[in-house]
Amino acid sequence: MPTNAALAETAALIGDPARAAMLAALLDGRALTAGELAAAAGVTAQTASGHLGRMTEAGLLAMERQGRHRYHRLATPAVARLIEGLLEVAAAAPRRAVATGPRDAALRQARTCYDHLAGRLAVAMADAMRARALIELTPDGGAVTPAGQDFLADLGIHATPARTRLFCRPCLDWSERRPHVAGVLGAALCSRCFELGWVRRRAGGRALEITPVGWAGFADAFGIAPEAVRG
Amino acid sequence: MPTNAALAETAALIGDPARAAMLAALLDGRALTAGELAAAAGVTAQTASGHLGRMTEAGLLAMERQGRHRYHRLATPAVARLIEGLLEVAAAAPRRAVATGPRDAALRQARTCYDHLAGRLAVAMADAMRARALIELTPDGGAVTPAGQDFLADLGIHATPARTRLFCRPCLDWSERRPHVAGVLGAALCSRCFELGWVRRRAGGRALEITPVGWAGFADAFGIAPEAVRG
DNA sequence: GCGATGCTTCGGCCGCGGCCGAAGCCCCGG
DNA sequence: CCGGGGCTTCGGCCGCGGCCGAAGCATCGC
Structure with a gap:
C-alpha cells in the first residue's frame, strides 16, 4: 500500500x-x-x-x-493541527521526568497556535462568545450571528464581507482539551488583540503575556474573569 | 524544551x-x-x-x-486521529506516483475509522441526521435531540442512559474533509450497521462493503441516495 | 509429562541518515 | 565592482537503530 x-x-x-x-x-x-x-x-x-x-x-x-x-x-493549517495532535498524544504518554516548569504554565495560559490564540484565554473567549450567542460553532464550520457582527465591529473587526466563511475548527489544543476559535475569525481576533495591545509576545517562545490593558479589555468586552485564565 | x-x-x-x-x-x-x-x-x-x-x-x-x-x-482515539491527520498531510503532499487505485476508491466510499464509520457513507449519515435535527454537533461535544432518541431507538440503539455523552468529534477524515459522527454514538451506529448486515468488512483491509440490505436501509432510515455515496 | 505454537530476549551485522567543514552561489550595500 | 552575510551543495565521518538467527519463556492440546 x-x-x-x-x-x-x-x-x-x-x-x-x-x-x-x-x-x-x-x-x-x-x-x-x-x-x-x-x-x-x-x-x-x-x-x-x-x-x-x-x-x-x-x-x-x-x-x-x-x-x-x-x-x-x-x-497549511493541517500541518499545525498535526503537530498539535502529536503534542497531545506525546503529552498523554506515560510521564517521563516531565518537570512541568513555569514555561509550560505560561503556555497553558495563552499562546498563539498557527495564526490564532490558544490556551485558557482562547477557550474562555470562545465560551464567552458562544454563551452570548455571538457565534455558533459546528464541527465543519461556524457562523457569526448578527449580534456577533455588531460585537466584532465594536472590537474593530470589520473584515466580514457577507459570505466570508468565518469558520471555527476545533483545534482542540493539547493543554485545554477544549475548542477555541480558529480559522479566519480566529486569525482576525488574534491580530486585533495584538493591535489593541491586549497581548504581547513573551521573550522565550510562543507563550503570550496578557497586558494590564488586556485584562481589562477581556473582562470588559468578553466578561472574562482573570481568575478563569490565570493559573 | x-x-x-x-x-x-x-x-x-x-x-x-x-x-x-x-x-x-x-x-x-x-x-x-x-x-x-x-x-x-x-x-x-x-x-x-x-x-x-x-x-x-x-x-x-x-x-x-x-x-x-x-x-x-x-x-486512544487521539492516536487514531493523529494517524488520520498524518495521512491527510501526507496525501496533500506533492503527488509522487499516487496511482489512486480501486482500493482507494473503496476506502473513500466507506470504511471504519477506529470504532466508527468514515468515508462518504458516514458523512452522508451525519448530514442526514443534522438536516432532520436528530443530532446537534458542536466542536467540543454534541447532543441527541428527543427526536433523535426516537430515531435511534427505532434503529435499535437504546444505549443512552440520560446523561451519557454521545459526543461527536469531527474526525475530519482525510478523504472527505468533512466531519462525521464519532464518539460513543459513532461507535454505536457503526456496530449496529454491522449487526443489521448493512455493511460488511471487505477482504483486503478496512474498506467496507455496503450490502443490498444496507443500501435499502440507509435510504429508508436516513434518506441517503446511493449515488451520493457511490463513487 | 511432551511437543507445538505464539511471543520475547539476546547478540551481532549493516546501512541509512544526521552532522559538520569547506567551498560555492546569490543578493545586498557601498 | 567588490566585500560580506545568508543560504545551499558537496564529501566524508560516525553512530543510532532496524533487521534477523538463535535461544528462552509462556501457554495450549493431548
Whole structure:
C-alpha cells in the first residue's frame, strides 16, 4: 500500500529532533528565516538547510524569499493541527521526568497556535462568545450571528464581507482539551488583540503575556474573569 | 524544551515503515495479534515484538493478553486521529506516483475509522441526521435531540442512559474533509450497521462493503441516495 | 509429562541518515 | 565592482537503530 509509505515518510520527517524543533518553533504561525530556525534547532546553517529543503519538498513547510533571507512557515493549517495532535498524544504518554516548569504554565495560559490564540484565554473567549450567542460553532464550520457582527465591529473587526466563511475548527489544543476559535475569525481576533495591545509576545517562545490593558479589555468586552485564565 | 523531545520521539516512533504499517492496520479499531501485525508489516515475529513493545510503552498502543495470544490495539482515539491527520498531510503532499487505485476508491466510499464509520457513507449519515435535527454537533461535544432518541431507538440503539455523552468529534477524515459522527454514538451506529448486515468488512483491509440490505436501509432510515455515496 | 505454537530476549551485522567543514552561489550595500 | 552575510551543495565521518538467527519463556492440546 503506497499510502502507508507516505505515512511513515511524513512521520519520520517530523520525527527528527532538529526538524521537530523547527516545526515547534513555527507552530505559532510566524515565518522565520533559515538562520533563526538553525539556531532554534541547535544545528549549523548547512544542516538546517538540508532539513528545510526536505520539509518543504514534502509539503510541510512553505518558503518565501525576501532579499537575501528565506522565510519558512508551516505550509497549511493541517500541518499545525498535526503537530498539535502529536503534542497531545506525546503529552498523554506515560510521564517521563516531565518537570512541568513555569514555561509550560505560561503556555497553558495563552499562546498563539498557527495564526490564532490558544490556551485558557482562547477557550474562555470562545465560551464567552458562544454563551452570548455571538457565534455558533459546528464541527465543519461556524457562523457569526448578527449580534456577533455588531460585537466584532465594536472590537474593530470589520473584515466580514457577507459570505466570508468565518469558520471555527476545533483545534482542540493539547493543554485545554477544549475548542477555541480558529480559522479566519480566529486569525482576525488574534491580530486585533495584538493591535489593541491586549497581548504581547513573551521573550522565550510562543507563550503570550496578557497586558494590564488586556485584562481589562477581556473582562470588559468578553466578561472574562482573570481568575478563569490565570493559573 | 522537553516537550519538543517528546514530539520528535513520538513522531519518530510512527515514522518507521514497519511501525507505520502496523498502526495503519490497527486504524480500523480492531485488535490484532502480534503475529498478524508482524505479517502486516512484513517483518519477522521478533522484530515486530520489539516494535510493539516500544509503541505500547510510548502510549500509542494498548495490549491485552488472551491465552497465548497478545492482542494489540490503538491506545486512544487521539492516536487514531493523529494517524488520520498524518495521512491527510501526507496525501496533500506533492503527488509522487499516487496511482489512486480501486482500493482507494473503496476506502473513500466507506470504511471504519477506529470504532466508527468514515468515508462518504458516514458523512452522508451525519448530514442526514443534522438536516432532520436528530443530532446537534458542536466542536467540543454534541447532543441527541428527543427526536433523535426516537430515531435511534427505532434503529435499535437504546444505549443512552440520560446523561451519557454521545459526543461527536469531527474526525475530519482525510478523504472527505468533512466531519462525521464519532464518539460513543459513532461507535454505536457503526456496530449496529454491522449487526443489521448493512455493511460488511471487505477482504483486503478496512474498506467496507455496503450490502443490498444496507443500501435499502440507509435510504429508508436516513434518506441517503446511493449515488451520493457511490463513487 | 511432551511437543507445538505464539511471543520475547539476546547478540551481532549493516546501512541509512544526521552532522559538520569547506567551498560555492546569490543578493545586498557601498 | 567588490566585500560580506545568508543560504545551499558537496564529501566524508560516525553512530543510532532496524533487521534477523538463535535461544528462552509462556501457554495450549493431548
